[in-house]
Amino acid sequence: MPEQSELERSYRRLLLAYPRFYRDERGLEILTTLLDAAKPGQVRATLGEAAHLILSGLRFRLVPPGTAGRIAAGVAALWTAVVLGGVGAYVAWDSSSATPAAINGPRVSALADALVGQPPARVDHGDGGLLDIAYSHKATGRFQTLGAEDLPGVRPVPSGHNRLYEQVDATRGVLDDALRRLRAEGWQTGVITRPAVCGCGVFWATRDGLLLRMADSRASVQQEAVTVDFYPIEPNGVPTGAVAGFALGLILAWPTVTWLAHRHARIPRGDRMLFLLFAVPALYACLANTVDNVLSMVPDPDTDSVLLAADLMYPLANQVTNPLAVTVIGVGLAACVGIVVVTPWHRRHPEADPAPAPTALTES
Amino acid sequence: MTMQEPTFFILTALVRSPLHGYGVMQAVEQLSGGRVTLKAGTLYAALDRLAAAGLIAVEREEAVAGRLRRYYVLSDDGRAALEAAVERMRSDATVAAARLREAFGFVVGVRHA
Numbered sequence: 277m278p279e280q281s282e283l284e285r286s287y288r289r290l291l292l293a294y295p296r297f298y299r300d301e302r303g304l305e306i307l308t309t310l311l312d313a314a315k316p317g318q319v320r321a322t323l324g325e326a327a328h329l330i331l332s333g334l335r336f337r338l339v340p341p342g343t344a345g346r347i348a349a350g351v352a353a354l355w356t357a358v359v360l361g362g363v364g365a366y367v368a369w370d371s372s373s374a375t376p377a378a379i380n381g382p383r384v385s386a387l388a389d390a391l392v393g394q395p396p397a398r399v400d401h402g403d404g405g406l407l408d409i410a411y412s413h414k415a416t417g418r419f420q421t422l423g424a425e426d427l428p429g430v431r432p433v434p435s436g437h438n439r440l441y442e443q444v445d446a447t448r449g450v451l452d453d454a455l456r457r458l459r460a461e462g463w464q465t466g467v468i469t470r471p472a473v474c475g476c477g478v479f480w481a482t483r484d485g486l487l488l489r490m491a492d493s494r495a496s497v498q499q500e501a502v503t504v505d506f507y508p509i510e511p512n513g514v515p516t517g518a519v520a521g522f523a524l525g526l527i528l529a530w531p532t533v534t535w536l537a538h539r540h541a542r543i544p545r546g547d548r549m550l551f552l553l554f555a556v557p558a559l560y561a562c563l564a565n566t567v568d569n570v571l572s573m574v575p576d577p578d579t580d581s582v583l584l585a586a587d588l589m590y591p592l593a594n595q596v597t598n599p600l601a602v603t604v605i606g607v608g609l610a611a612c613v614g615i616v617v618v619t620p621w622h623r624r625h626p627e628a629d630p631a632p633a634p635t636a637l638t639e640s
Numbered sequence: 641m642t643m644q645e646p647t648f649f650i651l652t653a654l655v656r657s658p659l660h661g662y663g664v665m666q667a668v669e670q671l672s673g674g675r676v677t678l679k680a681g682t683l684y685a686a687l688d689r690l691a692a693a694g695l696i697a698v699e700r701e702e703a704v705a706g707r708l709r710r711y712y713v714l715s716d717d718g719r720a721a722l723e724a725a726v727e728r729m730r731s732d733a734t735v736a737a738a739r740l741r742e743a744f745g746f747v748v749g750v751r752h753a
Contacts, residue, residue: 302684304708309661310680311707325679332681341692541692 284311286320293333297539297620336538337531345537348559352533355562355605357525358569362410362592364521365585369406370511379486379506380437388439388504391454391490397442402435409435410589411597414572414581418505421473423580425489426466427480432487432507434586439504444492446500451477451492463488471580485509514585539616551615558608565601569594643725649676650686651695651714651722658699658711661687687712695721 287310291303310325321329340349378384380401389395402409413419413434422431444450451468459465463481470477478491489505540551569591575581595602643651646668653659653667664687665678678686690696695718702709714722 302688304706305661305710306680306684308707308709309665309683312662313665313680328679328681332679332685335681335685 282319283314283321287311287325287329290321290326290329291333293330294336295333295535295538297535297542298336301542338534340534340537341541342537345534345540348537348555349530349533351559351562351566353526353529355566356529357522358566359591359595359602360525360528361518361522362569362589362595364517364519364524365514365588366406366517366592367521368511368513368517369585369589370513378484379508384437384486384506385439388488388506391457391504392441392444392450392502393448394441394444396439398440400438400440402437404435406586407589407593407596409433410586411593413584413586419581419584421471421478421580422584423575423582424469424471424473425478425480425580426469428464428466428482428487430482430487430509431582431584432489433510434507434584436487436505436507441502441504443495444500444502446492446494446496446498450500450502451479451490454490455479455481458483458488473580482509510585514588518588536612536616540612543616543619547615547619551612554608554611554615558605558612561601561604561608565594565605642728643721645672646676646678646682646686647690648722648725650678650683650690651718651725654696654712654714654718655722658713660702660709660711662709664712690718694718 284307287307291299291306294303310321340346385399404412416434418438419432419434455465455468458481461483463483465481466479468477468479474491474493476491476493478489481488481490485508487507487509489507490502491505492500492502494500536555540548540555543551572594573583573587573590575583575587649668649672650664652671653664659667661680661683665680665683669677687696691698691712694715696712697715699711699713702711
């Protein structure tokens with residue numbers, strides 16, 4: 277009947293909302309039921325039927341079966357989102373704007389020496405790639421009081437050019453003189469602050485894409501140590517990249533784990549145990565690694581540290597530096613996908629498997 | 641756990657004889673006096689869930705002229721679950737009826753002022 281073939285096409289299109297494995301399993305049966313239930317003369321799905329079938333199909337794609345499936349999807353999606361957030365921050369990082377060549381130049385060195393009035397005892401130049409900085413900058417301890425310091429509206433990339441001056445005459449008021457001089461030379465400056473934790477005086481200044489941090493640390497009434505550090509300004513757009521990566525991670529991981537959970541429920545018991553053998557360690561690695569990433573990235577609220585753009589790359593840097601977790605997760609995911617894909621293949625190709633295949637009747 | 645009404649009627653529909661999907665939909669509507677109407681998506685989600693829980697099973701399939709009908713049958717576990725649900729509902733109804741009788745002196749029907 278022509279009406280019915282058009283109706284059938286209409287239902288078949290709507291059934292595409294279901295995942296393919298479910299259409300293979302139930303599609304024809306649901307189609308038959310829909311056609312049985314159709315009103316005489318009906319030529320296409322009603323609006324209500326269409327909405328219901330689309331929502332039912334999406335439910336299969338997005339709602340994992342059972343509590344364990346939902347927990348697994350949540351853990352895996354969160355790990356993927358956090359790591360892809362790190363990837364997004366890395367991709368969004370505009371290196372050209374964040375690493376002015378002048379930072380290690382002689383003019384900068386001469387400026388620092390002139391501000392203090394003597395040559396430095398030690399000079400360090402930050403090196404290593406972006407991910408090295410993201411992974412290890414907190415270990416330097418230089419930025420733990422940033423929240424209590426007066427930044428001039430921009431934040432530093434936490435790796436730069438550091439100059440240490442020892443045995444500076446503490447009676448000269450080096451910091452005050454330097455601040456006045458920098459203001460006179462057109463630097464935009466903050467005020468001198470004295471964070472309680474370090475007991476030091478510190479101010480920040482910026483000009484020409486550079487950030488200067490100058491701090492003193494009194495050794496005695498007469499003498500103090502002074503540091504003058506130069507940092508690039510962190511680029512804009514990094515948080516946006518991190519948020520985009522995070523969202524992409526959720527969008528990719530949640531349906532994938534939902535699909536795996538549905539497929540897991542449909543494979544033979546022996547394969548299910550094998551699946552869990554890989555899935556459980558992978559999920560544990562996701563959970564532990566996510567906790568590590570978040571705790572390492574987010575500033576401790578009991579300190580004056582702040583979240584820098586570089587910190588947003590930590591979850592990616594952590595995978596590169598410590599690849600054990602990502603390896604366990606990758607192997608687990610590959611094995612789980614392999615198990616759920618190979619099992620139905622064996623069922624469809626029993627000649628490739630010497631063991632007798634279950635009948636379709638009992639597999640429904 | 642309390643059995644939901646669609647589940648209750650699906651199991652009830654399968655008590656007498658195996659039914660295919662559309663047969664279940666018709667039986668549920670009839671048994672519930674038209675109060676419960678199942679759409680295909682809801683029906684098959686429920687059938688999946690009940691089959692996974694071992695409360696129903698596929699008795700046979702009919703594949704004719706590009707159509708596929710699977711006939712579902714109540715399992716022993718399904719029958720036990722339905723009996724437990726009936727007993728619970730009967731017990732709940734008895735408790736409610738007794739309270740109504742104590743309070744208003746009548747059992748069947750509710751009088752409105």
